[in-house]
Amino acid sequence: MKSLHYLLPLLLAVSLSGCFRLLSSDGGGQGRIRMDVRPVDPEAIALPAGYQAEVVATGLTFPTGAAFDAQGRLYVIESGYSYGEIFFEPRLLRVEPDGSLTTIATGVKNGPWTGITYYKGNFYVAEGGELLGGRILRISPDGNITSLVEDLPTMGDHHTNGPVISADGQLYFSLGTATNSGVVGPDNYDYGWLKRYPDFHDIPCEDIVLVGRNYVSDLPPEPESAEHVTGAYSPYGTATTEGQVIEGRIPCSGAVMRIPVNGGAAPELVAWGFRNPFSLAFSPAGRLYVTENAYDVRGSRPVWGVADNLWEVQQGKWYGWPDYAGGELIDGERYEAPNKKVPNPILARHPSKPPKPVAKLGVHSSSNGLDFSRSDAFGYKGEAFIAQYGDLAPGVGKVLAPVGFKVIRVNVETGVVTEFAANKGKMVAPASKLMTGGLERPISVKFSPDGESLYIVDFGIMETGEEDLNPEVETGVIWKITKTEPGL
């Protein structure tokens, strides 16, 4: 017993200092998750005083975006693809006043459709391109689909995203990277695409020079299980050398690009060096912003503890991927995950020093859909609203509690982040974990044309394991938030 007197303080100190290493992951999709039903209850959602939630539509399969036509009617897209290698035909649906759904257009199995906007009589949709490469589509009100751009290099981890259209008629869209941090590895095999496209890899937007760092990995199952050596910006199993130049080309990975809204011109580079630039939006002041899903702890070059970001997009800038995180160089133990190697830089020269983000958002929060409040009637005019899909732990890295699963607002002048809509409870978590009828995985936000209502596109239930992701069909929901007490 006496020895315990000496040991207890020591054990306490050790357990506290090693807290992260000792505790198991507790992500929002982990543990006991209710998969079979999706009850909805607006009262389960905490909102600021004077706001209320209501349900607009239910039963959607993987919804990812919403738009309004010139008559103010609501439309929603179903993605047609989800992580977990689930493929459907993507759809454009009109949400009728009674909540029923009318199919306007059906795409091919090349999702995910990641975003939609309406402009002068037509819909514009970003087709992710998991099977055939990304495309930007124009869809007429009677459902005719025309491709404005094709063969975008987004068959990997991240997809073709956007679009948003500027006042001068330029359609902006974004392309996610093929990999987590520049090196093709076993995680890409697990995601599924490396089996389909064994030569696919990241493409720089300008010529780059490599350090020549290589990574050893193997792929299950047999017969591919021999060790392979892979370098950055190269096909799996291809080593690189010090000073090797990788030629840049356009379209490229991790970039924001634009085309005239009527098409007819090759994509033009706006900015690059993003990892997964998911959602673009113009502020009321006309500035372009983008949300970025940052590094995961997976693959051959895992990076630990990196925030998702909200960036202001500036013409010609490089934003740091794959060697910077939130404007800081990835150059040491600070980014080393437990039991993993330090992720040192892989570029011998950096195009420039990247800027600082407007706001740093939760690590693994999957900060996705973005829109700005433009109305005093709703409030928070000029602030950015962001849908946080929520973590995919433990596959993307360990978390000690669920991260995301809510809608936040960001003051873009100060970088201050405030919760706007989140489930009630001791902690913020998806409804399927809390066993309530609230938010599950918000993936997009869209203000109504009059600016008085905020629509939240809720992807639905997704269970997450170390290697498996299990999304549940027909659990997507559209929520509407309105201000009921204008004086507040």
Next chain:
Amino acid sequence: MKRYFLLSAGFFLLLMLSHCGTARRGVPMFSPINLENPAVAKGEKIFMAYCQKCHPGGTAGLAPAINNKPVPGFLIRFQIRNGLGMMPAFKEEVISDEELDYLMAYINELRKTDKKDIDLD
């Protein structure tokens, strides 16, 4: 030594009990954080730059919660300067002494914010 043991055991008990309460603070669950004190308002911006990503709103995320951590402020200040476990140290060249004062003012405000109107159902 018995006193030492009892102190440690008491601290350990406090640590365990801290997990029973919510770490959530401010809107939309509770009243807004009081930012009338300029030091608290400045501290909020520093918190957003360095702390928010791992401790969203002071709750747990990648890292443990701050708001319901049963340790005195001076130990949190020490941990910020020196790091602990996976948490990196934030030295003077990153967060100045003056900024750290503002940051602690905000963290203390977060920790003491009234949550009597709690509705966890």
